Amino acid sequence: MPAWKGAVSTVGAILVAILFLSAGIWKMSDPFRWMTMVEQLLVPYPLSLLATLALGISETLAGVLILFPKYRRWGALLAGGLLVVFMIYIGINYSRLVGKDCSCFPWVKRTIGPAFFEGDVLMLVAAVAAGWWAKPARQLRSAILILVALAVLSGASYGYNLMSQTGAKAPDTITVDGKPYSLAHGRVFLFFYDPACSHCNEAAEHMSTYHWMDDVTVIGIPTATPRFAASFLHDTKLKALTSLDLVPLKKIFPFGDPPYGVALENGREKAPVAHFDNPEPADSLRKIGFIE
Numbered sequence: 703m704p705a706w707k708g709a710v711s712t713v714g715a716i717l718v719a720i721l722f723l724s725a726g727i728w729k730m731s732d733p734f735r736w737m738t739m740v741e742q743l744l745v746p747y748p749l750s751l752l753a754t755l756a757l758g759i760s761e762t763l764a765g766v767l768i769l770f771p772k773y774r775r776w777g778a779l780l781a782g783g784l785l786v787v788f789m790i791y792i793g794i795n796y797s798r799l800v801g802k803d804c805s806c807f808p809w810v811k812r813t814i815g816p817a818f819f820e821g822d823v824l825m826l827v828a829a830v831a832a833g834w835w836a837k838p839a840r841q842l843r844s845a846i847l848i849l850v851a852l853a854v855l856s857g858a859s860y861g862y863n864l865m866s867q868t869g870a871k872a873p874d875t876i877t878v879d880g881k882p883y884s885l886a887h888g889r890v891f892l893f894f895y896d897p898a899c900s901h902c903n904e905a906a907e908h909m910s911t912y913h914w915m916d917d918v919t920v921i922g923i924p925t926a927t928p929r930f931a932a933s934f935l936h937d938t939k940l941k942a943l944t945s946l947d948l949v950p951l952k953k954i955f956p957f958g959d960p961p962y963g964v965a966l967e968n969g970r971e972k973a974p975v976a977h978f979d980n981p982e983p984a985d986s987l988r989k990i991g992f993i994e
Contacts, residue, residue: 707835714832715774718781719765721825725806726761729754730856734863734968738888738917742802744795747887755860759852760784766848768832772840778833785826789819803916869971870954872964876947878921883945886969889918891992892951893942894962897930902961905978906938912984913994914941921945925952925960965990 729736736754745753764784768777792799792814799814812818839845872885893909895902906922914920920942924931931944945951955964955971963975963983973990975983987993 710831711774711833711835714828714830715768715777715836717828718778718825718832719769721765722761722768722781723765726758726763726765729758730762730852730859732863733758733856733860734887735917739803741888742917743792743799743804747884750887755856757784759849759856762852763849766852767845768829771837773845774836775833775839776845778829778836782826782829782833785822785829789822792818872954872966872969872971873947873950874969876921876945876951878943878945883921883943885966888968889915889972889992890966891918891920891975891987892955892964892966893920893922893940894925894948894952894957894960894964895922895934896926896960897924897934898927899960901978903934903938905961905983906934906940908978908980909983910939910941912987915992915994918992919943923948923951965992 733751733754736758737750740750740753740757741747760780761784764777764781766777767773768781770777792804796814802814804812804814804818806812812821872890874886875882875884877883891914893906895906909920920940921944922931922935922940922942923945924934925948928946931946935942935944955962955974957974957976961978963978965972965975965987973986975986977983977986984993
């Protein structure tokens with residue numbers, strides 16, 4: 703084989719390995735955050751955890767295999783297959799997903815649009831170049847052992863993240879805008895307010911200017927005169943859902959006079975937000991990654 707073909711194969715393999723290892727390890731190390739991101743891509747909640755773990759293992763496996771010449775073709779086939787399947791899925795659901803965040807790599811901010819397909823096509827070209835001029839793959843047993851090891855690591859990471867969850871546990875489900883709403887996964891900011899409270903009004907107006915992270919849902923809970931909840935949110939321009947389940951929520955997250963907030967992550971309290979005088983609550987919410 704000419705030397706330039708071997709060089710192209712190696713460069714393509716390194717590029718694909720960097721991208722896929724970073725994406726896969728990120729999913730394996732933070733599965734709950736990725737569950738929410740996967741759900742935003744229209745994957746049903748019951749399948750979101752399985753999809754997250756499967757993607758994390760598959761991407762990491764592709765990144766590992768493509769680095770080693772004896773496994774390179776297998777790694778290139780796996781990476782290319784994942785890219786093709788993902789592009790087809792996004793293409794089918796394009797009208798519903800356009801503009802959605804799709805930052806699969808830790809340092810690359812991407813949204814779904816025409817540029818998304820251009821980037822994936824370039825990665826596909828690199829994967830094809832890596833595998834096309836690679837030596838025939840061998841030692842299938844060793845590759846299977848790598849897969850088993852990654853599955854064990856992914857399971858251990860999930861267990862560690864599950865055990866690391868602390869803070870008061872929110873109700874699994876509350877009623878939001880008249881429908882059951884799960885608090886058991888994802889990130890939610892509960893905002894307790896009194897529609898007749900001027901301090902609450904100022905706090906809501908201030909929060910309406912925040913750049914909330916895409917995976918954060920704001921839920922407002924009126925502590926009095928709930929019939930004015932819709933007009934309060936309209937007047938303050940705060941984009942929030944509404945729940946009237948004050949009693950069960952306040953029993954778990956007790957507080958005095960509103961305004962008051964609770965940041966939830968995967969159904970547990972991540973941080974209370976008790977101060978609403980500038981620069982709060984922006985500083986607290988930015989510190990925990992709820993706003994940009």
